[in-house]
Amino acid sequence: MPETTSGLQIYNATPVFGGKDGWTFPKWATLGGWLAGGRNWHFAAMWVYAFTLLIYGIYIFLTQRWKRKFFSGQDLKALQVGQNSKRRTYSWHRLIYTGIIPVLILAIFSGLAMYKPAQLHWLAGLFINWDILRIVHFLTVPISLLFVLVHIIMGIRAGGLRLTRSMFQP
Numbered sequence: 001m002p003e004t005t006s007g008l009q010i011y012n013a014t015p016v017f018g019g020k021d022g023w024t025f026p027k028w029a030t031l032g033g034w035l036a037g038g039r040n041w042h043f044a045a046m047w048v049y050a051f052t053l054l055i056y057g058i059y060i061f062l063t064q065r066w067k068r069k070f071f072s073g074q075d076l077k078a079l080q081v082g083q084n085s086k087r088r089t090y091s092w093h094r095l096i097y098t099g100i101i102p103v104l105i106l107a108i109f110s111g112l113a114m115y116k117p118a119q120l121h122w123l124a125g126l127f128i129n130w131d132i133l134r135i136v137h138f139l140t141v142p143i144s145l146l147f148v149l150v151h152i153i154m155g156i157r158a159g160g161l162r163l164t165r166s167m168f169q170p
Contacts, residue, residue: 003045004141005031009038016134043115050108071098089158096154100147107140 008025013035016022032038060066075091082088110133113124127133155164 002031002041003049004145005029006038006041006045007138007141009033010035010042011138013038016131016138042111046108046111046115049104053104053108069094069097071095086158089154093151093154093158096147096150100144103140103143103147107137107144110137110140 009030009032012024012030030038032041060069071091071094075094078084078087078091079095082091109123110127113120113127113133114137117124117130124130124133127136152164159166
């Protein structure tokens, strides 16, 4: 959450859509109070998220968990011709779960390119120009929030509230 609210503070200081006179987010939805404060919170949260994603990537690689947890050809077949509604739901769940990984990586790389554009000019150059880079980075937020919402709904559909509660129990 601090990543999103501090990002809104950064957006308000130099809005992507409409310049400084464009639409801004309400003050209660932002974190940091000013541009530098928002950037400090944003960068601190970025390192936490990036490190967590790295640890997760190492974990799924070493345990080979990705073979069972991510979208596969069997899931595609279940979506196309599957008669089992639970299996189809689980396949959609895996597709969404697999699809968010590139979005999170894109958020990190586009954020790093904006954080250090001189040092990471090769990375910033992949996005063609600064405006496209900012828009790409900004769009990863609603995609991630939509993922969380869809993920919760699909969890409830797949196993009801019991399955959803089990995700938060040790």
